[in-house]
Amino acid sequence: MGVIRVAVIGAGAAGLSSARHLIADPARFTCTVFEQTGAVGGTWVYTDQVGTDEFGLPVHSSMYKSLRTNLPKEVMGFPDYPIPEQERSYLPAKDILQFLNDYADHFHVRERVRFYHHVKSVTPKADGGWTVVTVDLKSKQLQTEEFDAVMVCNGHYSKPFLPTLPGADVFQGQTLHSHDYRTPDAFKGRNVVVIGAGPSGMDLCLEVARGGAASVILSHHWPEPIKTRFPDNVRQAPDVARMTERGVDFVDGTSAPCDLVFYCTGYLYTFPFLSDECRVRVVDNHVQPLYKHLVHIDYPTLALVGLPFYVCANSLFDLQARFFLRTLTGQVALPSRQEMLADTEREMDLRRAKGMKRRQAHMMGPMQVRSFSSAKFIRFTGRPGRVNRGVLHYKL
Ligand code: FAD
Secondary structure: OOOEEEEEEOOOHHHHHHHHHHHOOOOOEEEEEEOOOOOOOHHHOOOOOOOEOOOOOEOOOOOOOOOEOOOOHHHOOEOOEOOOOOOOOOOEHHHHHHHHHHHHHHOOOHHHEEOOEEEEEEEEOOOOOEEEEEEEOOOOOEEEEEEOEEEEOOOOOOEEOOOOOOOOOOOOOEEEEHHHOOOHHHHOOOEEEEEOOOHHHHHHHHHHHHOOOOEEEEEOOOOOOOOOOOOOOEEEEOOEEEEOOOEEEEOOOOEEEOOEEEEOOOEEOOOOOEOHHHOOEEEOOEEEOEEOOOEEOOOOOEEEOOOOEOOOHHHHHHHHHHHHHHHHHOOOOOOOHHHHHHHHHHHHHHHHHOOOOHHHOOEOHHHHOOOOOOOOEEEOOOOOOOOOOOOEEEOO
16 A cells, blocks of 8 residues: 555644644655644634634634633643643633644644645545645645545634524624624623523623623523522523514513623534535534544545534544544454444434434533443532533543
8 A cells, every 4th residue: 555645624633633643654644734824723823803814714713812721631632742730720722722832843743734725625536535626825826636535624613603583683783603702892881692501601601791791691591590600790591582673582481681692602514625526414513424423434535523522622633533544544444334324323313312402413522431321420610710611521
């Protein structure tokens, strides 16, 4: 077998980890990383910009200025490159960015990255392998190259999911998705309704309440009110049924005035550069047809790295990269197409039996541990002085 040419799309944590393992085996692999921005670190690269960047591309990062991690550093390192020992556990975003830069340098990944190269299309070749078209954003030059395998590491916290709410067209106030949130300045004196109480909703509800909002209503469909110490200007409400000209109505029949609806409603998987021939389908945020949430069942030289959420991300990326590379070299034999499809269907059946919705197809949490049913949980108390952002921690 000759050297396997692999394209990695994106130089966030998933792309860095993929490249790190490719570089480690030069006898088997060559590696080219395409990154559309000028930096490594992906979503951890904070920018004041929202909307589009200087090249007209949608701003990728969803990082807000004050963010600190919602996982302790002890589970945020890579298996072979932990976050250095220090007193704090919950680090500011800039420290994670520095850590990813250090990782890239330590494993000599940076020299493999083609910065300011935006991947425009990925298409399977008739005789196997892939055609990748990129544009050099600075020179505007298009380039077409061929690879034997592609690792898609484009991140999944960039394209906002915005629910369609009745009355949105008559609402006279402002709306904002957490993707475009940077600081609480615009919330001062406003009556805010935060929609969604996932990690971002919980964190940002507190931030805008403390940052000077007149009132904050946290609207969510958790079965019970969330038990935490909210500031006095925060209260909880059920889902929003509709928006009105100057407020919102909730599903329990109550109403509230509102001049800023803050969508903390999550993100959509999107792969705009995968051509139709790749046959990747995203239905209700379930990406298919994938084996183990990673390997394309019909094109096993295409991997979509980093889809699972509620995970120890960097450990997962590392594991996914090592697994995929072993399938490429033949050290791990993939099951037949039928068996991969059946395996995936079995897992979906298990998820359905647990009451999980389709949009939770890639949600891990307890499923990260070896046995789903025997997973043992520890709920932890969160950072001192901060809310527990609803993250479940589990014994690994
Ligand atoms: P990204 O970091 O998004 O990187 C993707 C890269 O691909 C980017 O650099 C992008 O520019 C590039 N790219 C995309 N499309 C193209 C293209 N067409 N051509 C070329 N390049 C492209 N995780 C935790 O473990 N702990 C936390 O506390 C935590 N907090 C978070 C808070 C926020 C607000 C967000 C948004 C996420 C948080 N996460 C957290 C999750 C975090 O996103 C993952 O841990 C991880 O960093 C994602 O890495 P990634 O490489 O998959 O994606």
